Amino acid sequence: MALYSEKVMDHFRNPRNVGVIEDADGVGEVGNAKCGDIMKMYLKIEDGIVKDVKFETFGCGSAIASSSMATELIKGKPVEEARQLTNQAVAEALDGLPDYKMHCSVLAQEAIEAALKDYESKKEE
Amino acid sequence: MIYADNAATTKMSEAAVNIMSSLIRDTYGNPSSLYSFGQKAKEVLEQAREEIAGLIGAEPREIIFTSGGSEADNQAIISAARLGAKKGKKHIVSSAFEHHAVLHTLNKLSKEGFEITLLDVHENGIIKPEEVASAIREDTCLVTIMYANNEIGTVQDIKSIGEICREKGVLFHTDAVQAVGHLKINVKEQNIDMLSASAHKFHGPKGVGFLYARKGILLTNLIEGGAQEKGRRAGTENVPGIAAMAEALKEAVADIDKNTARLIPVRDRIIAGLNEIPHSALNGDAGSRLPSNINFCFEGIEGESLLLLLDDKGIAASSGSACTSGSLDPSHVLLAIGRVHDVAHGSLRLSIGEDITDEEADYIINSVKEVVEYLRGFSPVWRDLVAGKTQFIL
Ligand SMILES: Cc1ncc(COP(=O)(O)O)c(C=O)c1O
Ligand SMILES: [Zn+2]
Numbered sequence: 001m002a003l004y005s006e007k008v009m010d011h012f013r014n015p016r017n018v019g020v021i022e023d024a025d026g027v028g029e030v031g032n033a034k035c036g037d038i039m040k041m042y043l044k045i046e047d048g049i050v051k052d053v054k055f056e057t058f059g060c061g062s063a064i065a066s067s068s069m070a071t072e073l074i075k076g077k078p079v080e081e082a083r084q085l086t087n088q089a090v091a092e093a094l095d096g097l098p099d100y101k102m103h104c105s106v107l108a109q110e111a112i113e114a115a116l117k118d119y120e121s122k123k124e125e
Numbered sequence: 126m127i128y129a130d131n132a133a134t135t136k137m138s139e140a141a142v143n144i145m146s147s148l149i150r151d152t153y154g155n156p157s158s159l160y161s162f163g164q165k166a167k168e169v170l171e172q173a174r175e176e177i178a179g180l181i182g183a184e185p186r187e188i189i190f191t192s193g194g195s196e197a198d199n200q201a202i203i204s205a206a207r208l209g210a211k212k213g214k215k216h217i218v219s220s221a222f223e224h225h226a227v228l229h230t231l232n233k234l235s236k237e238g239f240e241i242t243l244l245d246v247h248e249n250g251i252i253k254p255e256e257v258a259s260a261i262r263e264d265t266c267l268v269t270i271m272y273a274n275n276e277i278g279t280v281q282d283i284k285s286i287g288e289i290c291r292e293k294g295v296l297f298h299t300d301a302v303q304a305v306g307h308l309k310i311n312v313k314e315q316n317i318d319m320l321s322a323s324a325h326k327f328h329g330p331k332g333v334g335f336l337y338a339r340k341g342i343l344l345t346n347l348i349e350g351g352a353q354e355k356g357r358r359a360g361t362e363n364v365p366g367i368a369a370m371a372e373a374l375k376e377a378v379a380d381i382d383k384n385t386a387r388l389i390p391v392r393d394r395i396i397a398g399l400n401e402i403p404h405s406a407l408n409g410d411a412g413s414r415l416p417s418n419i420n421f422c423f424e425g426i427e428g429e430s431l432l433l434l435l436d437d438k439g440i441a442a443s444s445g446s447a448c449t450s451g452s453l454d455p456s457h458v459l460l461a462i463g464r465v466h467d468v469a470h471g472s473l474r475l476s477i478g479e480d481i482t483d484e485e486a487d488y489i490i491n492s493v494k495e496v497v498e499y500l501r502g503f504s505p506v507w508r509d510l511v512a513g514k515t516q517f518i519l
Contacts, residue, residue: 012433018503033467033506036427036446036455040505056505060429060446 004061005095011065016072019054025122028114031107037063039111041071045119050074050082055111062094062101063108069093070108083116085109127485129442131326131417132275132303132476138328138376141369145330148365156362157353166364173371177335180378181320182311189336189344189354190367194302194323195226196347197336200358201298201319202230202269204338204345206239208296209266218260218268218295220244220252221461222276226321227269227300228457244270249410250279250462258289267296272304272320276445276458276474277409278418280308287316296342302326302334306377307384307415312337324366329373333366384479388416391477391486395419398490402497404510406519408459408472419475420445422464424519425507426471426500428455434496435473440489445472467506468518 004012021042031038037059044052053075055067070090074082087105091097097105128136137145148169154160156167171185178185191197202217209215219231221243231241242260244252252270261268268290273280283299290297298319304310305320306327312320319342323334338344350359377384396407396419404424423431428444435442445456446469454460455469464472475489501507509515 009433012430013437015503020508029505033470036466036470038505056503056508058425058504058506059427061433063427064430 003098004065005097007069007093007095008062008065008097011068011094012061015055015057015064015068017054017068017075018056020056021052021054024054024115026115026117026119028111028116028118030110030114031059033058036060037104037107039063039067039107041067041111041115043112043115043119045079048079050077050079059104059107060101062097062104065094066090066097066104066108067111070105070112074112079116079119082112085112127440127481127489129440129475129477129481129489131478132278132415132474133443134325134331135328135478137330137369138373140376141329141373144372145365145369148368152364156364157351169368170362170364173367176371177374178337180374181305181337182313183337184340186355187312187337187340189338189357190362191334191336191358192332192363193325193334194224194300194321197321197323197334198224198226198300198302199230200336200344200347201321201338202227202234202267203347204342205267205269205296205298205319206234206237207345208343209264212266214264214266215239216242216262216265218242218244218257218265218270220246220270222246222250222274222458223269223271224275224300224302227271231269246279246461248463249413250274250277250408250458251410251413252281252286254282254285254289257286258293261289261293261295265293265295267298269298269300272299272301272310273308273415274409274458275303276456277420277462278303278415278476279409280304280413280415283317284315287318290318291316303415306374307381307417309378309381312339318342324370324373327373327377329370330366333363333370335370380479385416387479388477388481391481391483392416392419394483395475395477395486395490398487399493402494404517404519405497408462408464415476417476417478419477421473422459422468422519423471423473423497424468424517425504425510426497428470428472430500431471431473431493431496434499435492438492438496440492443474443476445474446470465518 024042026043154163305322325331408420428446459469
């Protein structure tokens with residue numbers, strides 16, 4: 001029995017949108033090294049659309065796969081839609097995660113929320 | 126596949142497989158039955174007991190067959206606790222990095238009013254015998270210290286610890302699950318009162334083990350029922366498994382010198398290779414460790430993703446990261462030797478087998494280097510470390 005679904009393994013082995021956006025409009029980092037998973041999301045936003053998104057993750061297989069899937073789900077989408085992304089949507093898109101790994105999908109949602117919050121606060125300045 | 130997880134379990138030896146399958150097929154009698162077909166099984170059982178006893182310097186009646194290491198640990202500790210309680214002695218000395226079969230049993234006893242002292246294992250994973258001596262009190266009924274640690278492979282000075290316990294009149298148990306069949310053991314010479322072993326760690330079958338208990342130590346029965354094992358452990362004996370265990374142990378003990386001579390240079394070659402990875406560190410003492418054990422922490426990465434990528438490269442290994450244990454905390458062993466959470470998550474345990482080749486060792490080194498570098502490449506933790514935003518620990 002495999003630990004993870006094929007989808008999870010695919011995103012873990014070939015993560016999409018890995019890296020950094022130097023002139024990002026919003027950056028969010030969540031998690032901590034104490035609990036074992038840290039995600040950092042970089043957003044490039046133009047005309048209310050998520051033009052580009054990149055991530056860096058320190059974490060387990062499902063943390064890396066969740067970050068990767070989350071970036072795919074919001075890339076090219078209106079900011080409003082990105083804001084609605086739930087951890088369940090990330091987990092479902094990965095054909096499910098083991099129960100004790102659901103926190104990884106929560107982190108992915110929170111990382112995007114944090115990056116969008118950063119974007120909003122920068123916009124206000 | 127390169128199987129480098131022999132601390133988790135080992136491949137059964139051919140001889141053990143053969144004995145087991147022939148007994149399953151042909152010698153299915155119940156050793157408790159009177160007729161000769163049952164007594165044939167009884168003979169196999171007692172021969173195995175004699176062999177195993179001889180291999181660790183014990184007497185046959187001092188060997189009780191169990192379902193494995195966990196049961197042996199439970200029975201040894203509970204027995205000593207019951208004996209102690211009768212004399213009003215309810216203090217136990219152990220160490221912070223024991224296997225959970227020991228720690229959880231001690232935890233249960235602490236809820237029953239026992240006081241537990243867990244000794245420091247220091248940064249090198251070695252317990253100081255003099256600290257055992259000073260931890261022993263008037264009301265101490267048991268010292269239980271593992272022979273060799275299952276994660277970081279450090280080996281304790283069991284003889285000295287046993288001597289201290291003997292002098293002070295305190296029972297001494299050792300969880301020798303990782304040591305039996307790999308290190309030379311003589312329970313009499315090493316002053317061991319009780320010892321736990323598990324067959325699947327020395328090329329025997331799973332679900333079989335034994336407890337050595339020096340004669341005169343009254344054991345508490347954990348499993349009630351029939352009179353098997355002189356009333357100390359009920360249940361029809363796993364005759365094929367027990368005979369296979371004896372065979373596996375016979376081979377393992379005969380090969381200790383050969384295997385040690387083979388494994389130590391390979392182990393040290395892998396340790397030297399992995400030490401070349403920047404900001405990495407060996408866990409546990411480099412000298413006093415099992416010939417098969419290599420355990421590292423790599424800063425800036427997490428262990429489970431490392432394992433999965435090594436699996437893709439055909440290497441089976443293990444990690445003490447939280448994500449591999451299903452809890453939020455990394456291995457209690459790594460925390461016990463003072464590794465902080467951030468670093469403990471990025472650990473790798475390789476426990477190599479006797480048949481490893483030099484080419485395989487080099488392949489392991491190169492694969493680990495490659496995967497660590499790859500994972501660091503998109504780790505925000507590593508980025509902050511390199512940028513000087515956070516301090517390197519290793
Ligand atoms: C040190 C130690 N003690 C006890 C055990 C438990 O042995 P078993 O799996 O036979 O119950 C193990 C095996 O994981 C071990 O490594
Ligand atoms: Zn995780």
